[in-house]
Amino acid sequence: MSNGELPPVTGGAIPAAEVARFLRSSDMTIDELMLALIPEAQKFALPPISNFFVGAVALGSSGSLYFGANYEFVGQALSFTVHGEQAATAHAISGGETGMQKLAVSAAPCGYCRQFLYELTTASTLQILLPNTPPVLLTDLIPNAFGPGDLGVTAALMSPQSHRMTLSSGAGDSVVQAALKAAKASYAPYTFDYAGVALKTRHGGIFTGSVAEDAAFNPSMSPLEAAVVSLIISGGKSYSDIVDAVLVEMAGSKAGQAAATRAALAAITAVPLRAYQAHSPPRRNSSSKNKKKKKEKHHA
Numbered sequence: 001m002s003n004g005e006l007p008p009v010t011g012g013a014i015p016a017a018e019v020a021r022f023l024r025s026s027d028m029t030i031d032e033l034m035l036a037l038i039p040e041a042q043k044f045a046l047p048p049i050s051n052f053f054v055g056a057v058a059l060g061s062s063g064s065l066y067f068g069a070n071y072e073f074v075g076q077a078l079s080f081t082v083h084g085e086q087a088a089t090a091h092a093i094s095g096g097e098t099g100m101q102k103l104a105v106s107a108a109p110c111g112y113c114r115q116f117l118y119e120l121t122t123a124s125t126l127q128i129l130l131p132n133t134p135p136v137l138l139t140d141l142i143p144n145a146f147g148p149g150d151l152g153v154t155a156a157l158m159s160p161q162s163h164r165m166t167l168s169s170g171a172g173d174s175v176v177q178a179a180l181k182a183a184k185a186s187y188a189p190y191t192f193d194y195a196g197v198a199l200k201t202r203h204g205g206i207f208t209g210s211v212a213e214d215a216a217f218n219p220s221m222s223p224l225e226a227a228v229v230s231l232i233i234s235g236g237k238s239y240s241d242i243v244d245a246v247l248v249e250m251a252g253s254k255a256g257q258a259a260a261t262r263a264a265l266a267a268i269t270a271v272p273l274r275a276y277q278a279h280s281p282p283r284r285n286s287s288s289k290n291k292k293k294k295k296e297k298h299h300a
Helices: 016-025 030-042 084-094 111-117 174-184 223-234 258-266 286-299
Strands: 055-060 065-069 100-105 127-130 133-137 195-201 206-210 242-250 273-278
Touching (some): 030 127, 065 084, 084 100, 195 223, 223 242, 242 258
Antiparallel strands (some): 055 100
16 A cells, blocks of 8 residues: 555644544545554654664544654663653653554564553553454453552543642743643652653754653653654654753652653753752642631621
């Protein structure tokens, strides 16, 4: 199938309406379309260590499609690697998705990715599509799985997040505010280290990423890794375009993103990291509120 027969892709994504229109006018199924798009997703991969290009295509709950690819960082530990399945998930989250229906991948997901995907809101129904292979449920690929429930967490990755965080500085800095917004939307139910990264390019664009923790800890995705996905796939930019990088994370948590973010960032750019710690705003005492209301009512 030639590229001309596939629907147009903008920012590594295809809106639900365009997906539906294409399927109505073609003889392809959604599974066939997703598998056909894998080579396009692979073009976004940057694997300078393995030279193994992974492409992934996620079908969000809305019906939109999102590309993912793998990223490796020369000179850094292999644990910094972004897997294609993680990238597709982060991309879907940035698109406002609250779940994934299907995920097409160029090669069978490794155990690391199966664990990461098991954190999703739709883990029990997620279908994995592979070339020349019948669709299979994620749960069939990871029997006796360990997940959020085993650690007493009822939330799941891709569920809407909105954390109360404030900064004492950076109010007029658009990059800092973008990182703060990403931190507020991050998923960190195990450490509460809500964190976000914002990367600004020479073209003025700002690309963000949020931390996505996992019950097994190691498959967690850092905010820088998610920001790289946004930069390369959504933004179509390169590492050389980065002119500013900001990390915002919650102060006082049992985990920290600053050291790892600086290490990974140094592998792709000489731009230094600006790190900020946010705090939870103080909660007003409800009894004080009631007293104030009664006082106001009395004076009225």
